[in-house]
Amino acid sequence: MRQNVGKHQMIYRFNTTLHKGGNRFFASIPFNIWEITGLKGNIPCRVVMEEHSFECRLVPKGGGTYWIPVNKSIASSLLQEREIKTSLEPILSLSRINHDSPYSKELPVRKIDSIQEIPFQQGLCGQCCVAMLAGVSLEKVISVMGRGRASWSKILETLDYNGISYAGKAVYPRGGSFLLPQCCIVNHHNVFLLWYKGAFWGVQNVDYSKIISYIEIFL
Incomplete structure (x- = not known):
């Protein structure tokens, strides 16, 4: 009908x-x-x-x-x-990235108990972070998230797509002393980086004073 x-x-x-x-x-x-x-x-x-x-x-x-x-x-x-x-x-286009995900918070893409490093790529920093967390190829994340500059909203929607749980809000150190959690995505001078168990992954020589915010990823 x-x-x-x-x-x-x-x-x-x-x-x-x-x-x-x-x-x-x-x-x-x-x-x-x-x-x-x-x-x-x-x-x-x-x-x-x-x-x-x-x-x-x-x-x-x-x-x-x-x-x-x-x-x-x-x-x-x-x-x-x-x-x-x-x-x-x-409809003309989908309003959200996590539209037809086969995953959920109860059944995520995987349990995050290790990281396979993906070298940092300019313009794909957010996609690299999600790919390392999800344990999938960068190309697979790009197929869901798209190319180009990432934003917190796109990153969080792609984490939702993969069923990866995270904190309800970002933390803004504002230049003060802070201790990063076991796992988080960090906005470092408007570039997104992955921190996992004491180290940044995919990139070296991080200036902690340039960390704008971070969101904890629950393991």
Whole structure:
């Protein structure tokens, strides 16, 4: 069923069921996306399944067949053996980085008990920090976070995507004496660095007086 809500905006309503692929959950779309919507590629959408609303990019399976990726926490609250009332609305872009993450704080990408060093790269400092924490390649983090200058908001959303827990607010030393926690991301003169168990990773010769702020990462 299609509902016209504006010149460029359509809402599609249908029933679907959940299925599991590897360690992720998906819901099939019972019509050909290309034919019905005229859209192709990695299509960003707003989805409502029962009372759960979220954003995601549809997963193409070929020939106009797409699946909806469903977060584990949402999937666990839906009954997999019955049909689920669903609405799907194509949108121009996703509003958050952690839109269709397979991870959660309860099921993070990994337990942080070691760091594989990634050399600091100018313009990708925030991405390097997240990659070392998540234990994944820099390219994989870039695919989620994008390239270019990082910000605290982008870093925290990408940590959320990977299920990595962190403190609720940043600490600003303001030139006073301070002791860094076991693990944190540091804003060092507007460059993001990773501190882990007594050392900075991926970079050398850090001037502590230029530390603007840091956010603790919970191990």
